[in-house]
Amino acid sequence: MHKVLLIASLIILFDVQAALAADPIGYVKTATGVTTVIRAGSTTPLKVGDAVFEDDTVKTGLESSLGVTMKDGTALSAGPETELLLDEYAYAPRKNDLGFTARLSQGTLEFVSGMLGKLAPESVSIETPTGVIGMRGTHFLVRVDPGQKFPDRPAAGRTGSKAGSPARTTYR
Amino acid sequence: MKYRVVVLALVLAAGACAPRSHNNYVVLLNNPGGGSGKVIVSNQKGRHVLNQCGGATSISAAGKAPSSTWQLGRSTLQQDFGRALAARPQRFARYTIYFDYDKANVDPSSEETYRKMLDEVARRKAVDATVAGHADRTGGEDHNQKLSEMRAKKIRDDLVRVGVPIDHIEVDFFGDTEPAVPTPENMPELRNRRVEVMIR
Numbered sequence A: 001m002h003k004v005l006l007i008a009s010l011i012i013l014f015d016v017q018a019a020l021a022a023d024p025i026g027y028v029k030t031a032t033g034v035t036t037v038i039r040a041g042s043t044t045p046l047k048v049g050d051a052v053f054e055d056d057t058v059k060t061g062l063e064s065s066l067g068v069t070m071k072d073g074t075a076l077s078a079g080p081e082t083e084l085l086l087d088e089y090a091y092a093p094r095k096n097d098l099g100f101t102a103r104l105s106q107g108t109l110e111f112v113s114g115m116l117g118k119l120a121p122e123s124v125s126i127e128t129p130t131g132v133i134g135m136r137g138t139h140f141l142v143r144v145d146p147g148q149k150f151p152d153r154p155a156a157g158r159t160g161s162k163a164g165s166p167a168r169t170t171y172r
Numbered sequence B: 001m002k003y004r005v006v007v008l009a010l011v012l013a014a015g016a017c018a019p020r021s022h023n024n025y026v027v028l029l030n031n032p033g034g035g036s037g038k039v040i041v042s043n044q045k046g047r048h049v050l051n052q053c054g055g056a057t058s059i060s061a062a063g064k065a066p067s068s069t070w071q072l073g074r075s076t077l078q079q080d081f082g083r084a085l086a087a088r089p090q091r092f093a094r095y096t097i098y099f100d101y102d103k104a105n106v107d108p109s110s111e112e113t114y115r116k117m118l119d120e121v122a123r124r125k126a127v128d129a130t131v132a133g134h135a136d137r138t139g140g141e142d143h144n145q146k147l148s149e150m151r152a153k154k155i156r157d158d159l160v161r162v163g164v165p166i167d168h169i170e171v172d173f174f175g176d177t178e179p180a181v182p183t184p185e186n187m188p189e190l191r192n193r194r195v196e197v198m199i200r
Helices: A002-020 A115-119 B002-017 B074-086 B108-123 B141-161
Strands: A026-032 A035-039 A042-045 A057-060 A065-070 A075-078 A083-092 A097-112 A124-128 A131-136 A139-144 B025-029 B038-043 B046-050 B055-058 B093-098 B129-133 B169-173 B194-199
Touching: A026 A035, A026 A075, A057 A065, A065 B074, A075 B074, A097 A115, A097 B074, A124 A139, A131 A139, A139 B074, B025 B038, B025 B046, B046 B055, B093 B108, B108 B141, B108 B194, B129 B141, B141 B169, B141 B194
Parallel strands: A097 A124, B129 B169
Antiparallel strands: A026 A065, A035 A042, A035 A057, A057 A083, A065 A075, A075 A097, A083 A097, A097 A139, A124 A131, A131 B038, A139 B025, B025 B055, B038 B046, B093 B194, B129 B194
């Protein structure tokens, strides 16, 4: 009986560890002021050298800033009072699994594309409450005022000839 | 004199109270390597392409098409993005280091590149890296797998020595399965005996 319980708890433990052991998708390179991350519902400070993971929301406070380099070399830098969700990220060129979608709900962001911008630019997009930014190997800035809501997902900027361009692209 | 002070005060007041003409917007800048790419900004109502440095488009509402291109002035750029720009991480760097035949020693032709790479890593803060080892097609598959692993780990160990935390280095190795230059079997080829490094 005890053995069964032990095995059962070990299995749960390993499951939890497997979930925690998700690979980093980038690292914090610069940080000033108040910088935090919302991960699995809780907010913790974010400092230089820390890893970031898929589904993290990174935030900066008043007069604060944050710089992150993703695994493919994409550089993101945020000004004050910025909130950015690292929604989906994949950089596995050998498996042709490539893509990056982030949601900027408010603040200012500088984006300098890395290898994803070269290998699969159409799989990279930054979503804002009022429009979606797609790119072709690019360096740009975007500013979003606070207090705006994202439209419902299916409608998010997917119109015109680029309608439904996939967030993640698998080539073959 | 008095008049001048009044004018100055008026100008300042106007500046402070002026409603912002642009709230949400995107501006294209030059790529680090020169030239600009392009961005495509879209929502339910339309799409707009920016393809010139300094060109901007406003996306003031989800129900309003992105505006036609306008030029972002230097002072607005600094005012709105100064802190974000100052926080930009250093650009990533990529290196290919070549190795001696059947060894995990750096080939003399790569020593300078290798030194430069380690200097660059030492100069940076909070580095993370990816290291991918390869072998040429002399020797068996298993041997080459092992050899490519030893090469990758040699580089990893040197990165650790100049201050990169070991858990910030991703180590991959591919034996002879990913030649840079295709060769017949058992052909020694310097260009395939390599470790590809990405420093971030």
